[in-house]
Amino acid sequence: MRIHYKSLVSMSAVFLLSACGGNDESANSSNSDSEGDTPSEQVVHYTAPTELSTMDTVMITDINSSNYLGQVVEGLLKIDEEGDPVPAIAADEGTVSEDGLTYTYTLRDDVVWSNGDPVTANDFVFAMQKLVNPETGASYSYLAETIENAPEIMAGEKDVSELGVTANGDHEITFKLTQPTPYFKYLLAFTAFFPQNQTFVEEQGDRYGTSSDTVLANGPFTLENWDGTGLTWDLEKNEDYYAADEIMLDTINVQVIKETSTAVNLFEAGEVDNAQLTGDIVQQYADDENVVVQKKARTSYLEFNWDNEYLQNDKLREAIGLVINTDDLVNTLLGDGSTEIGGFLPADFVTNPSTGEDFSEEAGSFLSYDPERAKELWEEAKSELGVDSISLSFLGDDDEKSKKLSQYIQGQIQNNLSGVSVELRNVPKKNRLEISDNGDFDLLLTGWGADFSDAINFMDLKYSDSPYNRGRYANSEFDALIDKAKTTDANDEDKRWEDLQQAHQILTDDFAFVPLYQEAETQLRNPAVEGIIFNSVGVEFDLSRASIKD
Structure with a gap:
């Protein structure tokens, strides 16, 4: 029996659905009695790009864990x-x-x-x-x-x-x-x-x-076979869910796959029904009928550690921003549908309550690729700092996309700013979160996806005592504007909007971050599962109404 399932992809993670029989060989295996599946069971297989960090609802900080928690x-x-x-x-x-x-x-x-x-x-x-x-x-x-x-x-x-x-x-x-x-x-x-x-x-x-045995479910699925650190876990239909009769999927097997080529090979072999494409691989599949591009309300950016005495120099921070060619980054390096951004917020996220203008458009862009100007600024920074060379540590995740980005940014900085050495440190996301929380970095490759539809969700990240302000940026004028947006101007949409725009301007004046791109994913998908709900904020997908076509 040959059954295919449509894949699901979250706004910031890769989720691959594989059929219980994507080809004849896998069909014989997946649907055999030894595997426990029967032709009538709706069993799908995902791959995720990162491990689960925790299933404690109040402690989750990463989108991958949050997305799976939202199913449980x-x-x-x-x-x-x-x-x-x-x-x-x-x-x-x-x-x-x-x-x-x-x-x-x-x-x-x-x-x-x-x-x-x-x-x-x-x-x-x-x-x-x-x-x-x-x-x-x-x-x-x-x-x-x-x-x-x-x-x-x-x-x-x-x-x-x-x-x-x-x-x-x-x-x-x-x-x-x-x-x-x-x-x-x-x-x-x-x-x-x-x-x-x-x-x-x-x-x-x-x-x-910390494991599937230490989690209770009240949602459409239960979490099974997760040991807290492993690369696999399962979601099983929760028969006690109040709307269990509406849940069509029986089992979702999940495995972590971090390499794009591996995912593509599995897709081509009929073992998975979804694969994320990046770089040159995107071009190879440009005309494939199964390609889908999904834009996200998520930005990626470079964060500075303000405890580093060198990075306190605004000319150095600006110089680093000016050597990163984001056009080349999104169109050549990534090539996955991600787009350039000029500020902190994604496009098509929130709009001016009076004019309807997009926040990102109104805020404008503040950094452009200009390596010659960057070199001038670096010379001035060296004079002010009294150094000829510096070394910076650069922290990021260890998935293929993050490693490619890290290497690209490392090269841009070192090739254009003579005397700046960048040491890469790519680790599993769970470890990266812990390391960055401790402030153990100079440069951090990070990003933020919208939890709810309001500009404050992004702007709060740079508030001086925010737990997500891992670089410890602090500006009293910025904090005061955020406070106004939350208190005295909370009920005045226009004044609140102006507060947030002014706060954003302070971030750009301070070169408090380097905007990289607004995330999108180009996917190969098998269109055989219907009813998956995709969300732009919070938990990014809902499997509770998904079903497999015959």
Whole structure:
């Protein structure tokens, strides 16, 4: 029997679907009794580009882990096909007070954890208190800052029990805010705001979220066969899910494949149904009918460590930016549909509330490829710094794309700025996150994908005490503008927009980062699975309505 499945790709990761029989040889293997599959089972196979870091909802910081968590755990709301937050565990749309400070939701009464425990309002209260507890060290805790008493709790000034999230019995929950938060419903659909089963979590202790045995599901799939560090895991249909009769996929086998050529070879052999294409390989498949280009609300950029005395020199930072030819980078090196960007935010993400102009267009571009000017700036920087040469460490992930980018940027800097030595350090993403959190780098290849549809989601990254400000950039004027956008101007769309535009201008004036590209992926896909929902923000895909065509 020969069955093909359509592939799925996330906004920032490669996911390959392979059929239980992409060719005759694999069909005989995958559908044999020894494999446990039958022709009627809907079993697909993905490959992911990186390992899972954790399945603890409040500790996840990378998109790959978040995407898989989103298949296993649901929150009050989820993002629908139109990009809007809609009820998930919530029984209805909920109510919001006229002043925008109180959100109340009733929970469905038929939602259970995979151990049989009912999902209750207290599960959300417990998870939210854990998120803001300073002892947790959750990077996304700042997203809760407009919830009553959250800032004081995060500062260690109040107890977590005083957080403005309360359970009114088992099936009603209330959030009290200190100021209107236009994007709050999007936060309720984000993984950091998902519930946790208190009894189970406390039983697991430090092991919670570190393997499939230490994770509970309340969503469409359960996580299986993940040991916490391995390169494979499975998603199995959750028969206890409240909408289990609508879930068509039985099993999703996942393996990590970091090399583009390996993925393409598997696709050509009929063993997978999706492969990411980059560089020269894109040109080879330019006319292939299975090629699909998917643009993402995600930017990639170079981050500076401001603790490095050399990188505190603005002429050196500008010089580094001027030697990176982003046109060559996106069209020759990557060639995957990614596009140049001139600033911090992606295009087609948010628009001016009065004029409708895109944020990135209004902000404009601030760096252009100019190696001759870069050399002049480097000479001036050397004089100011009193050095003839410097060495910089450059941290990035170890997947093929990241390594190619790192080598390209290394070459551009070393070939154009005589005396600057760049030492590459490419490590697994899980390790890169830990290393960068510790500030153990000079240059960092990183990026950000939208968690929710608001410019503040990107601008917050450069706030002086943001956990994602790994380079420790600090500018008091920038911080003040971000504070205004969140407080005094929160209800004035035009003033808030101007605050964020001015803050962006400060970033560019300071050469606080080097914009590289807005990410896209060119994929080879087998069009045999229908109903996958792709999202531009938050969890990037939803498999709960996917099904395989005969």
